[in-house]
Amino acid sequence: MSIVISGATGQLGRLVVAALLDRGVPAEQVVAGARDETRLADLAAQGVRVVRFDYDDPASLSAALTEGDTLLLVSGSEIGRRVAQHQAVIAAAQNAGVARLAYTSALRAGETALAVAPDHVATEQAVRASGLPFTLLRDGWYTENYATALVQARATGVVLSSAGDGRVASATRADYAAAIAAALTGTGHENAVYELSGDHAWDFDELAAAFATVLGRDVVYRRVSPEEHLNLLVEAGLDAGTAGFLVALDGNIRDGALALTSGDLSRLAGRPTTPLVDALRPLT
Structure with missing residues (x-):
């Protein structure tokens, strides 16, 4: 029986593999799956089993899974296609008889207007x-x-x-990976739902101040209307669809969709989430 991580070439999936190893899970009990498994050579060198795990190739999914495995389905990135892709993974997990299926969903899925939520809601239902x-x-x-x-x-x-005055309870990918690894390896997580978010919900004035700290220069928050924001993004070269999506996300933030501070993330990870300034420093 193994812990199988899908999307292991992605930024989150790779960090989950690292977090599992940090928790003392033997490398031979970790399976890292990706559409192009050749990009996982560094993990293979550590003793992790690497496999092809292509959401669009059911045969690769079936070959990667065995009875009793714990599977982490990291949500796909292809909006418009990922529900069908996720359903293919779920079907393969059923056929293999995995012991547990974990899925990376969206905050408050099912009760949020967050623009990215519908695909996650459909996957949760599946x-x-x-x-x-x-x-x-x-x-x-x-x-x-x-x-x-x-x-x-x-x-x-x-x-x-x-x-506007919206707040975001963000955390680093490493914070999320630590919590996910704990949920994959610990007990008492069957049929559980965790709302994972940072310990502090910051507003955009705080974000500007954090930027100023890490950049060593003055930074101010400029509030614009959704209409002005859309026009500015299009003028900057974004296509109308992408610009509209980004403005919709800001609207979700304005309405409080990302402000939840449940404490689930830090409880699972066993430590506080990374403060905003500390999380931004590596990005400079």
């Missing part, structure tokens, strides 16, 4: 319908999502957003 023991790991926002904004602030001294 996970529950599978009859397999499950753990739903509802991830909030990554602090690393603001790397581009940090670069822009270095150049302009401005954080521009239509999020």
